[in-house]
Amino acid sequence: MWEFPKKFIPIIFCSIILFNIGNYGYNPSETKAKTEQPFLQEINTPPLAYSAGYENSGPIEITSDEDWGAFPGSGTAQDPYRIELLWFELTERLPAISINGTTKHFLISHCYFETDFKGIFLYAIANNTATIANNIFNGNNANGIVIIHSNFVRVENNTGRLDHVGIRVSYSIGTVLVNNSFYGGISLDYLTASGTGFTYCQNATIINNTFNFFNRGIYAKNCSRFLIANNTVLNTREYGSIYLTWSNEMTVKNNYIYNNLFSDGIRLYDTNNSLICFNTIIACADYGVALMAGAMNNTVHHNNFLYNYGYGSQALDSQWLRNNIWFDNNTKEGNFWSDWGGEGNYSISGWALTIDPYPLATMVNLTMDDIILPNNATDDLLEENDYERNAVRITTEKTYNLIVADVDLYLINLSAGKNYTININTETTSGLECYLIDSGFMLGLFDVLAGGKAKEGKLQYTFEIKKDGDYYLLVFNDLEHYKTALPAPYSLEITARKEVTTRLGGAIWAVITGAGITLCLCFRKKKT
Structure with a gap:
């Protein structure tokens, strides 16, 4: 019908x-060669x-x-x-x-x-x-x-x-x-x-x-016997950009993973007999690859680990006696690690106490010119407020100056029973979005209280805070397209203003200044 x-x-x-x-084919003799494309x-x-x-x-x-x-x-x-x-x-x-x-x-x-x-x-x-x-x-x-x-x-x-x-x-x-x-x-x-x-x-x-x-x-x-190849996964915000759990015989190769805001690039949980190779994993909040509890007999080799922020290293092997290996046993070649010192092995974090004994001196099948990666001292990649655990606290009484962002995450304390209005003017920046999120929830499972995307250069919304506490303010610019992985300069100014009025209220104003964004948080109180 x-x-x-x-x-x-x-x-x-x-x-x-x-x-x-x-392509996602594997030729061991070419693993260190630069690709022509x-x-x-x-x-x-x-x-x-x-x-x-x-x-x-x-x-x-x-x-x-x-x-x-x-x-x-x-x-x-x-x-x-x-x-x-x-x-x-x-x-x-x-x-x-x-x-x-x-x-x-x-x-x-x-x-x-x-x-x-x-x-x-x-x-x-x-x-x-x-x-x-x-x-x-x-x-x-x-x-x-x-x-x-x-x-x-x-x-x-x-x-x-x-x-x-x-x-x-x-x-x-x-x-x-x-x-x-x-x-x-x-x-x-x-x-x-x-x-x-x-x-x-x-x-x-x-x-x-x-x-x-x-x-x-x-x-x-x-699941079992998957081929996951040549995919691009950007700007995710939960446990794994590629997340495999209770699965077997999975092949994950030649994928490009950028910027998991909350956790790992590739995560395996109770997943066995799987292959992770020829992936490029960049700027994840935790590990590039994490082999969690129950992950056994997995092989990880010829991946590019670039500037991931795990504790102690860019990869995790969480349990003893799981027989995971971090190199190709045939070629005796491991992975490329951007933080490897150039000599000796590379230590993998976790209770397995394992290593990559054959770290690679050059990236696999690509150069720095081929990938999305900022390359100067003012990159958003190097800022501290991209991830939940490093959210920068803001108040209504200070002014902050920052440079560049694809994603910026702030933490602000708001009071119950008060109304706030956010006004954003993006005269020279397209695609700006701003959201207020309850900090009591894991960032990946957004409890979005208010927000939206600027239309014709403007965004305004009003919301009421129902409980005292900290809230995340997430600001980002045009994540719909991959080029947003490249940083865009902006300035962010937070100020507090007290106005005499007959009602409770508040406002956040954001206006473009020069090539950047000025964001002002204002609070108004009852007339006394």
């Missing part, structure tokens, strides 16, 4: 920047523009092969049924497209989804019959794509922004995710949990996807 499209709506979208992170190469894909336009549609539900009759195609592999060029903007708590129990081949492509629930929901369809390609998901409060008990589904070239989860897969075999790009961001209504999340799955292939600003980029629980 489905509702026939009602209305023609032309729409044109901007170009999408994707990433190409080299940049490790992180920007490529411009064709704009998402459809001359035929979209047509409005209500929810579509298909529960048997007979329901395909209204769609073009014959249901064969060569001529699948097609759901295409439809626009779904729904407030009902229903999937925009729900397909259950079918056996025919079908393609869902070039559709737009903005819903209060799921975008696409597949359940118990026949093996190797579904392809989801070239769709756009924007602000879906549950998930962009959900696949359950459906094997060998292919998901490719989809883009999404502000979805709770980009792609969720459960109890499925042989799922293929390739060339998808999802940006999580922050929502005041729901958490942006994972770029993609798998539970109880086998033999999935996750290649050349981009997941930016989610709690986790790639998450797998109770």
Whole structure:
């Protein structure tokens, strides 16, 4: 059953920047050689523009092969049924497209989804019959794509922004995710949990996807025999940018991971017999790779560990007698560590008391010119307020001058029963966002009290504080695109103003000064 499209709506979208992170093959003889192509190469894909336009549609539900009759195609592999060029903007708590129990081949492509629930929901369809390609998901409060008990589904070239989860897969075999790009961001209504999340799955292939600003980029629980390769995971804010738990025989290679605000780049928990190689992991708040409790018989080699801030080293091996090794046993080559002294082994943190006995003198298959990495003394990478544990405390009585930021995190004490208003003017900086977060919650699980993204250079919102205590103020600039990993200069000024008024209130004003941002926090009290 489905509702026939009602209305023609032309729409044109901007170009999408994707990433190409080299090939993911391994040739031991070339591990120290510089690649001829940049490790992180920007490529411009064709704009998402459809001359035929979209047509409005209500929810579509298909529960048997007979329901395909209204769609073009014959249901064969060569001529699948097609759901295409439809626009779904729904407030009902229903999937925009729900397909259950079918056996025919079908393609869902070039559709737009903005819903209060799921975008696409597949359940118990026949093996190797579904392809989801070239769709756009924007602000879906549950998930962009959900696949359950459906094997060998292919998901490719989809883009999404502000979805709770980009792609969720459960109890499925042989799922293929390739060339998808999802940006999580922050929502005041729901958490942006994972770029993609798998539970109880086998033999999935996750290649050349981009997941930016989610709690986790790639998450797998109770899974086995995955290939996770050539993905880019940026600006995550929970335990692992790539987080594997209770899984087995997982291969994680040639991924680019930048800036986990809260924790580790790659984290394995109770995950065994897995390979982590040829990844580049940069500027994570804790470890580049963390092998947690129960992680056994894993091999970690030929990775680039750059400026990760774990305790004692850039990697963790947490337990004795787990037989994890930090080098390639065939080539006797380990990993590149930006903090290695140049002689001897490299000590790995944790109770395993292990080492990388063969640290590499040069980076693997790339140079500093190939990667996103600031390179001067005023880099945001070198600032102290990128991470939760290093949030800089601000007050209403001091002025602070900082230089550059992709993400800046402040801690401020606010009083119950008082109203605050935030005004932001971003006259020379695009994409500025500012959020107030309850500090009682782990930063990755945002309890966002107020905030938003500047539109046309301005942002204003008012909120009431219901309990005394510390709150995080998170300020960042255009994390939607990877180039935000490069620092942008700005100045930040915090001042306190007392005004005579007849009501409680407060305000934070932020205005651009020169090439930067001036942020002022003001508090007003009752007239006495």
